[in-house]
Amino acid sequence: MSGQRTQVLVAGGGLVGLTTALVLRHHDVEVTLLERRASTSPQPKARRFHVRTMEIFRELGLAGLVHEAARELAGHDHMAAGRTLAEATQLPLWQPSGDVPEVSPEPPCLVAQDVLEPVLRKAAVEAGADVRFGTELLGFDQDSDGVTGKLADGEIRADYLVAADGARSGIRESLGITRSGRGAVGEPSVNVYFRADLAEVVRGREFNLCQIDHPDASGALASVDGRRRWVFMAAGGETERDWPTVLRTALGVPVPDLEILSVLGWQAEMLVADRYSAGRVHLVGDAAHVMPPFAASGANTGIADAHNLGWKLAAVLRGEAAPTLLDSYDTERRPAGWFAADQSARRADTFRVGTEDPTLAHPFVLAAGGFQYPAGALVPDGSVEPVTEFAPAGRVGTRVPHRWLDEARTRSTLDLAGPEWTVTEYEGEWLLLRPDQVVAWRGASAEEAESVRAALLAGTLP
Template identity: 35%
Template sequence: MTTDERVQVLVVGAGLGGLSATLFLAQRGVRVLGISKHGGTSTHPRATGQHHRTMELLRTGGVADEVLQGSEGVDGLVIKVAESLRGPVLHTIVHDGEDPASALSPERPGLSGQEHVEPVLLDRARALGADVRFRTELTSFEQDGTGVTARLLDRTTGRSSTVRADYLVAADGAHSPVRQALGIERTGRGRLSSHIGIVFDADLDDVLAHDRFTLFYLRNPAFTGVFVASNTPRRNAMAVEYDPTRESPADYPPSRCAELLRVATGLPDLEPEIVETTTWEMAHWVSTRLRDGRVFLVGDAAKVTPPTGGLGGNTAIGDGFDIAWKLAAVLRGEAGPGLLDSYDAERGPYARLVADGSLNNYVRRMAPHLAGPDIPDPVDPHQLTLGYRCRSRAVLIDDDDPAPMEDPFQPSGRPGFRAPHVPLGDRSPADFFGDWTLITLDPAWRDAPVRVPELADPTGELARRFGIGARGASLLRPDGVVAWRTAEPPDDPAGAVRDVLARLLG
């Protein structure tokens, strides 16, 4: 088969996961081609919100400020379970409270929607040298011991071409043709509900505050659904559950959608402009593995989670960052291929926690009739986003604690956990995420073959939280995870770090 072009990584899909992987690969000098069968980035106000950890990763990619601009002027968050926007409130989840996690990260969370974030990621990826093509579909692929050969279809011209890549990243959505072609199975509760999505324009000044991001889980006698306001003036979205065995999308013409919106908003005279209606499925699936040879699953291809909790898009961005720094290290000859085993080992259990926690949220917020012993336990969102422990050969864990998470408000600084946040004047440890970095107060480590910033610790807080004392050191991976630490310097500190890196990088 004749190869028309050669790249190091082919990324299939240009949603949050695919564009993140493409951006972070390009940032590390990898020749990357990203493709999407769609005509462009998402226009839907969904996957809204970026938690602190996501913003830390986006900061390393140089796009944090641009992402935050998508929620400029929005200073608060309102999440409720109610009959309607003006009707009885069944439960308030968040209402204008202070962010308790603000002390855990130098980054503030974002409230931007996917329709704003994706173009930001796309522009940055292209500025860094990535080739991203829309209306380009993967029609088949084969992998061997040295790479992946993919056949692409230009949906505009009808022309087929062949690309040879060292690796393929599958970010091709919940129904991932790549995952299906590989025969990777999924486990979970499966389909939970089907929805009609309604994007509409309307003046909702009487029921919405301009400076608050508003999300309502609606349990109305007439329907069950979700309402979300976007950051685009007058633009909002609602999804209502429907039974596809009894109805079809054709049963939801603009007139019926408008009536549902009047009930949902509590505004009987509302005249909404229906922009678009779509169908989508809420489900709970986790792939049994996230890697097959030279192919890796990210985002919804790896797991499908209810949006209750807002972790789907955040996890996709985290997947993209993780696979990017690891692939780049291997492609640049800095690591052996064994490093890539850590992607499945670390992101697989995380995907399960995200999916299970979101399923618990769905049952409590939207489907109490499903409650029972087979529903997973709730997952603390702060522990999940800032206290998850990575376990793989890319971390040298020095204890036998089996817990998958810890309380980030009481960080231990142990290997496998994200580096604790400690204010360092106008800096913090998160400023060093993106590269291998040694956190230490002892100049004896200054010749280590990684970045060693000069740090002062007048309060002793850094030494205490990292568990390194005055003479030890903590080695951070590019993702800010503590890979190794010691409280005492060895006879040859620089040599010790070289040996540790050799073990971590295979």
């Protein structure tokens, strides 16, 4: 099949690739997504989605669907700990100290990746994306006018290619993009994905994660659906252990219906691509950054990548912005990716030794996308967003703080922007909000905001 054409080609149909397609369709961009696998992920993988991700799904009109898909884990926000699961106690929920403003119009969400991906895939198809599972991108060439993707049955021509093809990204490697960071963090681990009806065992002590400290079966037990599906995470990387015996020891109950579904060895890593863009190709998600799971930031950071890149591609493709606007994707998201990966690696350190690090970012800074872009498609004004406390104030380079706009608490300041720009007054100053709800400028008049927007799109600001 030769002569195929699309505006944006997305390689990879996981959480981030599907979100990229959804964001692009939200901006009326023609998009084709290719995924070599025949179906969405069979593994639960990512499970915790921060409020910032839920705000993005809110803008896309999907927050309700995602919360509905997550209903099995509703109320499973606690941590637990004990010698075995049977002996474990539920720990109190972490609560911020001091007077912290309401964080978001959307609560965070616990939903397994293998449950969420089909929801996003269906939504992408319904939004008009050309979604092709079982179709592999075999290679590509790019020139000054676009990208030509090579398929088994021909070629497809696109203006841009988005690489959402995972941590071992063949696209990143073919571009010669290197990665920097700590590399391996901690020792190798094993994830044992299993099925067992433990609903009665955990009733009244529901949890997201339970730390097991039995000397013969130490590890962490993650709840996938709160009843029958679980993941046991053990240190050491030894995949050939007698896992039924280990699991029954860790659980502290006979579990006659125990069924092991998979045993996967893995190594936590902290690596960030040294470039997020090369010509007309842009990296998102694990192709751009990998990080330990202890801050639950990997998938969330990738979804934020898609949100940032999508409106910029749309503006350029519509002719509203100069192609140089796309340079701001690397300028903004690479420092953000490094921040999330570094925070995750440092949390892995404290998780292993059991001590706290007072220099770590406030949890709400991570959850609400509180990283401040130092430069990019914005007008820096010297303001600095704190990291170790959560104190959003509408500073340039940050996501606009959430405030309810009506007594019924249905409209938030975050609803003002996306997919369009907007100008709003906030605490005596005018803010220019980008389509991704980031403050691009603040000043004294709404009229000036419009001239700043035009200059940012045209790339004419100093």
